[in-house]
Every structure is written in structure tokens, then in C-alpha cells.
Amino acid sequence: MIGVLALQGGFIEHINALRKLGVPSFEIRQKADLINKDIKGLIFPGGESTVIGKLLCELELFDPLDRLIKSGIPVFGTCAGLILLAKKIVNDDSVYFEAIDIAAKRNAFGRQLGSFHTTGDFADLKNVEMTFIRAPYIEQAASDVKVLSKINEHIVAAMQRNVLVTAFHPELTNDLRVHEFFIKNL
Numbered sequence: 001m002i003g004v005l006a007l008q009g010g011f012i013e014h015i016n017a018l019r020k021l022g023v024p025s026f027e028i029r030q031k032a033d034l035i036n037k038d039i040k041g042l043i044f045p046g047g048e049s050t051v052i053g054k055l056l057c058e059l060e061l062f063d064p065l066d067r068l069i070k071s072g073i074p075v076f077g078t079c080a081g082l083i084l085l086a087k088k089i090v091n092d093d094s095v096y097f098e099a100i101d102i103a104a105k106r107n108a109f110g111r112q113l114g115s116f117h118t119t120g121d122f123a124d125l126k127n128v129e130m131t132f133i134r135a136p137y138i139e140q141a142a143s144d145v146k147v148l149s150k151i152n153e154h155i156v157a158a159m160q161r162n163v164l165v166t167a168f169h170p171e172l173t174n175d176l177r178v179h180e181f182f183i184k185n186l
């Protein structure tokens with residue numbers, strides 16, 4: 001089963017996307033939710049990374065999730081989820097899981113272009129639907145990070161080892177191919 005972090009933000013949309021692909025999932029709201037589960041992967045949704053980060057600590061979910069990520073199970077973070085997984089946040093002093101060797105910039109597309117919809121290439125996939133909402137982009141990526149997608153010269157999707165991140169929200173579109181890409185790695 002895939003555990004979807006359900007503290008704040010757009011977790012329901014991920015659960016729905018997984019359901020459409022026939023993949024069972026469960027919501028992670030507290031430590032007890034992690035007990036006695038066959039956890040095959042994790043999804044960290046969009047939302048407000050500062051709020052989710054604070055709740056992760058308050059609910060003592062940070063350490064058990066950190067251990068799961070380090071155990072090598074596939075993890076997928078979208079938008080705020082990308083920020084939570086990044087090794088560095090260029091315009092914020094906080095860091096969270098430091099699970100992928102990228103420097104992320106929060107709210108990077110600016111006020112005017114805060115939210116927009118476009119299509120772009122993702123890995124070998126063409127014309128993938130991409131919804132950006134006050135999204136970050138990846139300002140720097142280490143040489144062993146695989147860049148999967150760029151929009152306006154900015155990296156918006158990447159993968160390193162077991163960690164996949166997108167700055168956009170594939171779960172807010174009908175295009176299930178990015179989730180499919182993630183579950184193929186399970």
C-alpha cells in the first residue's frame with residue numbers, strides 16, 4: 001500500500017489518482033497509521049510546506065517517515081512535497097528530509113505567474129498536463145540527480161535513487177501518467 005501524507009493540502013487528489021490506477025493507499029495522519037502496514041511507497045502532497053513541516057514534528061511523524069525514506073522505498077513529492085524532500089531550500093532557512101540532492105526555490109515563479117497550467121515533456125512522456133500553484137522550481141541539482149522535466153528553462157521534475165519530485169501537481173489533472181511512472185518503480 002502507498003501511504004499518502006494527509007496532514008494538510010491536496011492529499012485526496014493523490015488518493016483518487018492512485019484509486020483510478022488500481023493502487024491501494026492509506027492516509028498518514030498520525031504515528032499509529034504507520035503501524036502494521038505493508039508500506040510500498042510514500043506520497044507527500046502539495047500544500048504549505050511550513051505548515052506540513054511543523055505538523056510532522058508536532059505529531060512525531062518526522063523520524064518514522066525519515067527512516068522509511070532512508071530504507072529506500074519509493075517516495076513521490078509534489079510541490080510542497082518537493083520542498084519537504086529537498087536537501088536545500090534557497091529562500092528559506094528550513095530543511096526537512098534532505099532526501100534528494102537539489103536546491104529548491106519556494107514560490108519561484110513569482111506573483112504574476114503564481115498559478116498556471118501548461119503541458120510539457122516528462123521523462124519519455126510528451127505533452128504531460130502540468131498545473132503549477134505557487135510552485136517551487138529546482139534551482140540546482142547534483143550530477144547524479146536525473147532531470148525529468150523543464151519548463152521555461154527551469155527544472156520542475158527530478159529523481160534521485162528512490163525519490164521522485166515534481167514542482168507541478170499531476171494529481172490535479174486527468175493525466176495519470178506521472179503517477180503511473182511512480183508506481184512502475186514500486
Ligand code: GLN
Pocket residue numbers: 045046047048049050078079080081083106107133134135136
Ligand atoms: N508555496 C507552497 C510552499 O512553499 C507550495 C505550494 C503548493 O504545494 N501548491 O510550501
